[in-house]
Amino acid sequence: MAKSTDYPQADDVRLVRLAQKGDTLAFEELVARHRDKIYARAYSMVRNEDEALDLSQEAWIKAWQRLKQFQGDSSFVTWMTRVTINVCLDHLRKRKRERAESIEQMDEDSGGVERQMPVEVPDPIQGLDRQELRVRIDKALGQLSEAHRTSLVLHEFEGLEYKEIARRMECSIGTVMSRLFYARRRMASLLAGLKKERDEQS
Amino acid sequence: MNAETQLKVQALVDGELPPNEAAQVEALLAGDAGARQLAASLKATRDALRDNEPQLAVPESREFYWSKIAREIERLEVQNAQPVPTPWLRWARRWLLPVGGVAVLAGLLAMLSASRTPALSANSSRMMPGTISFYLQDEDVTIVWIETGVNSGFTDASPDGSVAVE
Numbered sequence: 266m267a268k269s270t271d272y273p274q275a276d277d278v279r280l281v282r283l284a285q286k287g288d289t290l291a292f293e294e295l296v297a298r299h300r301d302k303i304y305a306r307a308y309s310m311v312r313n314e315d316e317a318l319d320l321s322q323e324a325w326i327k328a329w330q331r332l333k334q335f336q337g338d339s340s341f342v343t344w345m346t347r348v349t350i351n352v353c354l355d356h357l358r359k360r361k362r363e364r365a366e367s368i369e370q371m372d373e374d375s376g377g378v379e380r381q382m383p384v385e386v387p388d389p390i391q392g393l394d395r396q397e398l399r400v401r402i403d404k405a406l407g408q409l410s411e412a413h414r415t416s417l418v419l420h421e422f423e424g425l426e427y428k429e430i431a432r433r434m435e436c437s438i439g440t441v442m443s444r445l446f447y448a449r450r451r452m453a454s455l456l457a458g459l460k461k462e463r464d465e466q467s
Numbered sequence: 468m469n470a471e472t473q474l475k476v477q478a479l480v481d482g483e484l485p486p487n488e489a490a491q492v493e494a495l496l497a498g499d500a501g502a503r504q505l506a507a508s509l510k511a512t513r514d515a516l517r518d519n520e521p522q523l524a525v526p527e528s529r530e531f532y533w534s535k536i537a538r539e540i541e542r543l544e545v546q547n548a549q550p551v552p553t554p555w556l557r558w559a560r561r562w563l564l565p566v567g568g569v570a571v572l573a574g575l576l577a578m579l580s581a582s583r584t585p586a587l588s589a590n591s592s593r594m595m596p597g598t599i600s601f602y603l604q605d606e607d608v609t610i611v612w613i614e615t616g617v618n619s620g621f622t623d624a625s626p627d628g629s630v631a632v633e
């Protein structure tokens with residue numbers, strides 16, 4: 266009699282091996298285990314709940330189709346987030362850029378207001394618990410343009426280097442650096458503003 | 468500090484500069500308070516983001532979220548399980564059927580054109596009522612078929628009613 270697998274107790278490595286042999290129960294366990302992180306990553310990119318749901322599910326389906334290509338060089342969740350990023354980038358490329366974004370791009374290329382602003386050294390952790398900080402970061406991310414937010418997500422959350430970000434976003438390394446610089450300065454300004462707002466309310 | 472220098476400070480913070488350039492920017496930081504403040508700001512923002520990625524929960528139950536994925540996986544498996552035509556069958560579908568269709572059409576057209584008799588034509592429009600003429604082009608002969616009878620108006624017709632006219 267074959268030994269049944271205790272899926273919730275199995276680690277990711279074992280679940281992946283089973284799923285690679287076609288075990289959908291093992292894959293279901295992987296989905297259950299990591300769906301929130303994958304969904305959050307998709308949401309960071311597209312900032313729309315329905316789109317993030319669809320894209321995250323699309324990422325899981327693509328992962329199932331390509332599971333045999335996963336060699337274990339990285340953790341499963343790292344590989345899975347890369348699949349998700351690629352799905353989201355494909356989706357963003359298909360969307361038309363809004364006029365306001367291209368104006369923002371011109372502004373950034375010409376020097377940008379952010380370069381002249383006083384340098385903020387955010388101390389966002391002070392007085393905030395982690396959950397509250399995450400909520401504020403999420404709110405601030407929503408105020409960035411798609412291109413700037415994507416650069417930030419790929420660099421800060423995904424840990425990609427400039428060259429890799431440039432390849433995935435189909436732009437130059439210089440553009441990546443400019444976008445990242447703008448996004449960070451904007452985030453610092455937003456977080457400082459949110460902290461000031463909180464201090465005034467308390 | 469110009470835009471290029473600002474980006475180099477950022478690249479230093481991110482560890483993206485080659486060693487010799489990194490040394491130059493570090494020397495700049497040592498002598499420039501503004502550059503040091505910029506580096507500190509960029510680093511603080513980077514660290515705050517890296518350690519605090521927003522955590523969100525999928526706004527659907529485990530079963531519902533999985534059900535859509537499972538349905539699509541099943542559909543793909545059924546699609547992949549369908550037999551793939553062998554190479555020669557694919558070739559036949561792609562080339563033989565269209566070529567065969569054209570060949571059949573050409574044959575039909577040839578048959579239709581062969582059934583016509585351009586060397587023999589009938590013309591009764593200029594003849595008397597009760598007559599039909601046939602012109603044989605190759606022989607340069609006109610045959611006139613006359614219906615004989617009491618009221619036909621012809622008396623020298625052959626027993627079958629035909630009269631050859633040259």
